[in-house]
Amino acid sequence: MGTRQIKAVINGREITSEPGVTILQAARANGIRIPSLCDHPALPPSGACRVCLVEVEKNPKLLPACTTPLTDGMVADAFSPKAIEARKAVVEMILIRHPLDCFSCESNGRCELQNLAYELGIEESPFRDDGDVCTEHELDDTNPFFIRDMNKCILCGRCVRACDHQSGYHAIDFQFRGIHTMIDPPIGSKLEESDCVFCGQCVQVCPVGALVEKKAVGQGRAW
Ligand code: SF4
Ligand code: SF4
Ligand code: FES
Structure with missing residues (x-):
């Protein structure tokens, strides 16, 4: 049966x-x-x-x-x-902290957050005050394969799950707390010094412009 x-x-x-x-x-x-x-x-x-x-x-x-x-x-x-x-x-x-530089973002046109905001008729967060936009993280350009812009990270955790479940490593996780929460290797280590093998699985699932393949930079919309 x-x-x-x-x-x-x-x-x-x-x-x-x-x-x-x-x-x-x-x-x-x-x-x-x-x-x-x-x-x-x-x-x-x-x-x-x-x-x-x-x-x-x-x-x-x-x-x-x-x-x-x-x-x-x-x-x-x-x-x-x-x-x-x-x-x-x-x-x-989500848009309170997210930079709104869509036109210069490598994910412009394929960003899932941008698509949602468009669908819902949101141009800017009404909850945003001056100084709310996240600017505290420096662009991490230090590895040869992808760029990390944690100012754009929306903490969806897809990259962490991809690293755990697809790659089988646990190179990255949620670090720090509250407003300072970010995705990073264990506190104090750089990605290059972590268990990361630069397989790129995390980059493939990032819905915004926080993780971008270097070879995709300047290539425009993927269609
Ligand atoms: S590139 Fe590094 S952090 Fe990303 S999924 Fe692969 S091992 Fe994990
Ligand atoms: S997948 Fe992208 S947006 Fe989501 S937590 Fe990871 S870096 Fe942040
Ligand atoms: S898609 Fe269901 S909670 Fe995020």
Whole structure:
């Protein structure tokens, strides 16, 4: 006997799915879009960003689609007014610290944060005050393969998970706390002195311009 399939509705579409998947995985498998940011299909979910919030019938709280299991009879909507409003606020919060030099950024045109801001009609964060933009990190150009601009990092953690789960190293992680949290090798060491083998897996999954391959610099949009 096969495993009992789950029936659910996502964004108004009826789907059937194998059990044991998240709302986002089921949506992707059925060609249904739920906006997301920290999640990457090749990596385990972390639920860090809250961009994927969906409104689920009979549930008073919005739920993150990337970490919430799909259940039988579930009715989830990523584009209800409540879900869109919450997503907009989440992206506006991320943009408080993020530099807005998109036109000179190597990721201009392929940046997932830029795409989300555009989709949600955000030009600038209304929560931003003078001095909020992150400028504390120097551009790290010291390795031959990629550039690290931690001022642009949105702390989605994709690179950490890629290093752990795809490369099998644990060269980088979240370091420091609070507003100073950043992705780096263990405190006090440089990337060149860490376990990093410069495989580039972290660069491939970075959704913004924080990690950029040197050979891609100046090449413009990848299409
Ligand atoms: S390039 Fe270095 S930090 Fe990035 S995934 Fe590979 S080993 Fe990890
Ligand atoms: S460097 Fe890129 S992938 Fe890593 S946490 Fe920052 S934004 Fe995410
Ligand atoms: S994509 Fe779900 S919390 Fe980030």
